Amino acid sequence: MNEIKKRLTKKNIIFVSIIFLLIIGIGICFFFKKLFFHPSEKKAMEELNYAQQYLYQGFIDKALNKKKDKISYLGFSGIASKYPFTKAGNISKFYAGICYYKLGYYKESIKMMKNFSAKDEMLPAIKYGMIGDAFTQMKNKKEALKNYIIAANIRENEITTPLYYYKAALLSFSMNQYKNSKYFFKKIENKYPFFLYRKNVEKYLMFIENKL
Numbered sequence: 001m002n003e004i005k006k007r008l009t010k011k012n013i014i015f016v017s018i019i020f021l022l023i024i025g026i027g028i029c030f031f032f033k034k035l036f037f038h039p040s041e042k043k044a045m046e047e048l049n050y051a052q053q054y055l056y057q058g059f060i061d062k063a064l065n066k067k068k069d070k071i072s073y074l075g076f077s078g079i080a081s082k083y084p085f086t087k088a089g090n091i092s093k094f095y096a097g098i099c100y101y102k103l104g105y106y107k108e109s110i111k112m113m114k115n116f117s118a119k120d121e122m123l124p125a126i127k128y129g130m131i132g133d134a135f136t137q138m139k140n141k142k143e144a145l146k147n148y149i150i151a152a153n154i155r156e157n158e159i160t161t162p163l164y165y166y167k168a169a170l171l172s173f174s175m176n177q178y179k180n181s182k183y184f185f186k187k188i189e190n191k192y193p194f195f196l197y198r199k200n201v202e203k204y205l206m207f208i209e210n211k212l
Helices: 002-056 060-064 075-082 087-102 106-115 123-137 141-154 160-174 178-191 198-211
Strands: none
Touching: 002 060, 002 075, 002 087, 060 075, 060 087, 075 087, 087 106, 087 123, 106 123, 123 141, 123 160, 141 160, 160 178, 160 198, 178 198
16 A cells, blocks of 8 residues: 555656646746847847838849848848748748849759748748749759649649649640649649639640640
8 A cells, every 4th residue: 555655656746847847948938038039039020121121122132132231231131040030030031032033043042942931821832832933943843843733732722723733734744744734734624713824724735635
């Protein structure tokens, strides 16, 4: 009987110790978040707003600020590097990926997009679609196709899904993979009747039918 009591006491001590450690861990996380992350988030957001103004005006190079022309101004590249764990730092990776792509730095664009954490309805698809576009520009059709397929399937909707199926279909067609191309075009034809390039889809399907 005493042995059972001892075992129960040991289990209670272990359980209480675990709860105590969890409480301490949560407290430490909260403390560091208050001390470091909140001020960083505010600074990062200020920098983000400044970079966005350049982007909206069409000054892509200045918005990115890859060369870090001014010490007091970070740009999307600097924000992503200096504040990577903030919300502003995360969205800056997305903006930086777009800017790198527009400026022809495709490897950097891919790297930024891969590091960007996308969680809403559209951005996950756009993320992989942009990676696919960058690989297309680099003539890496295999990787481009893989990312277009991910983009089409990751968040099914009426806008991005048919768009990236369309890109996958065109790319497959250019690789002479007519069966795959037909499969993607058929996906659009059967499920997305209001797709912007539906007439092109029909033309390609007619051509592929004659090829197969």
